[in-house]
Amino acid sequence: MQEIASGSAYEGRTDLGNTQPGDGKRFKGHGPIQITGRYNHTKVSEWAYSKGFVPTPTFFVDDPNALAGDEFGFLGAVWYWTVARNMNGFADRQDLLGATKAVNGGTNGLDDRRKFYYRALALGDALLPQEDDMANAADVQEQLLGPDGKGWPQLGDEFNGNKGRSLVDGIARLIQIGNFAVEQNDRIEKALARIEAKIGTQPEVK
Template sequence: MQNDVLKQGDSGDDVKTLQQCLARHGFNPGEIDGMYGQATVAAVIAFQKSEGLLPDGVAGPRTLLALGLADSNDLPSAIPAVTVQVVSQMFPVTPIGNIKANLPSVLSALVTNNVADKSMVLMALSTVRAEAECFEPISEGQSRFNTSPSGHPFDLYDNRRDLGNQGAPDGAQFKGRGYIQLTGRSNYATFGPKLSPPVDLIANPELAGDPAIAANLLALFLADKELAIKNALLAGNMASARELVNGGTNGLDRFEDAYQRGAALIPDSFGS
């Protein structure tokens, strides 16, 4: 197949091949006419749902590979279009020097963890804007949400079973760090071994704030939730996409603003 991505409005032999393959898999696209119309879209969506793929109706690399029509599931990369100038427009109050210093490691981590398509690049950068607008890895500060009026720092985190914390000093030890504000013993235990090379973040939690490690934690965390994030974005539910990362909607205004700016600046890359 010559085309890596087929979508509604396309026509030709590649679309006919796609339709024939869908029919063989039990997903009827209607007339095998080489026209990517609504019936073909519906058949692609049904196949994607069956295979646990993003049901966007676009036959991109992952869908074509699942159908046996492609050799690779690599999505089109948005990285070449993500320049310091573009990102500075997504981060209108952030020092450009910080972007220049830290953007390369973030983009490299997205490539390494196979989340370099447009929607995931936008998700990553918008998350950074919401969590660490300075575009540097930061540590969570004390607030009324994590520290009681008469308690020690982060005492309200100490016994958070949803975070895997086991009592003091877990709240302070495993407070939010990095670009994604990795929080809680469970997350530190889960994602440390997934780093390459693995890092013992339980014994050395402060390493979650190291720029290179923070960039990879951001990419790993997003990769872990990629399908759920993309389903939320496909539905236009930015609050749900944000909540999948943050656990809430803190910073949603910055997140949405960065995403919308970036979506207009970075060319589309289709297909799942």
Template sequence: MNLTPQIIAAGCGAAPSRAALFAPFMQLACDHYQISTPLDVAAFLAQTGHESQRLLYTRELWGPTPAQRTYEPPSQKASDLGNTQVGDGERFCGRGLIQVTGRRNYTLAAVGLDLDLLNHPELLEQPEHAAMSAGWFWFNNKLSALANAGDFVTLTRRINGGTTGLADRNALYDAAKKALGVGA
């Protein structure tokens, strides 16, 4: 499927300039990770658009907020994320278009993307790696099956851990389907 900047702008809710910047990398990620059916691509665009706030951010905004403080050991959340050292919460904060988070996910992504993410987590902030990490996450979490089945709520839970922003994600999903010529 040919992802034009116009399709990406519609599906991600992004400004044309951001869509144009990310278009070749989103295409590469979809091709490499077999995100190919219209429903799959629509869901991928909607979820990445929401998670990155319309392709504006490739790094989690850090306060730290009370929730972000739980990324630090010795909390259960830190353990779930594989964060074992003081400072891991901020060091391995969400990055990429789907916000890869935690030492464990960075370790897995480093292998999958052949990048030194443990020493250079900021690599996921670059547009190419931000898009490829989203494709890698999508593929490794078998999200295409959920997207193709139309199970957008379960797909959202796999990405977000809940349904935060579901209304916005659904609006982007509808816009992506329309841009791809898929019936709503």
């Protein structure tokens, strides 16, 4: 979350906005994408303040280390990705060359990066839920939570027989593909246990 080097190499780097004595060390890389320099710390502060994330427009200038902490660290990554470089456009176009130049200013390491990029693309179908998975997930979620997503059904005769079997399988599949947030998992597991007690079978997660 913080650059290992001292930052002294950035001293006097006016291209990074380091115009005051000590700016190099003070504004070395902070956060998972390592926001560097007084200028970038200023800009991410202004952006975060405009979104209501921090209390002042100079927040990370006044306290650069806050950008390396758990509470605010990923704001720098979001700002860099969506504002400073607009990386979503490169990602949507699968423009590896453009993304490399936007981040590095050149093509250093491009061949190695290309190898890992296409390896990751090849795993996409295995990593991401497919449309039929999500359609099934939406149907089962509505059965579980109701159309407004807030309620849980009372277990009764409707959970017996084949309907109960398919519902259990559907809930297990929901858990597998991660359709629910982490904080809902406990509620889903309790619902599964109640359903299993009703129909007397163990769901098979495929």
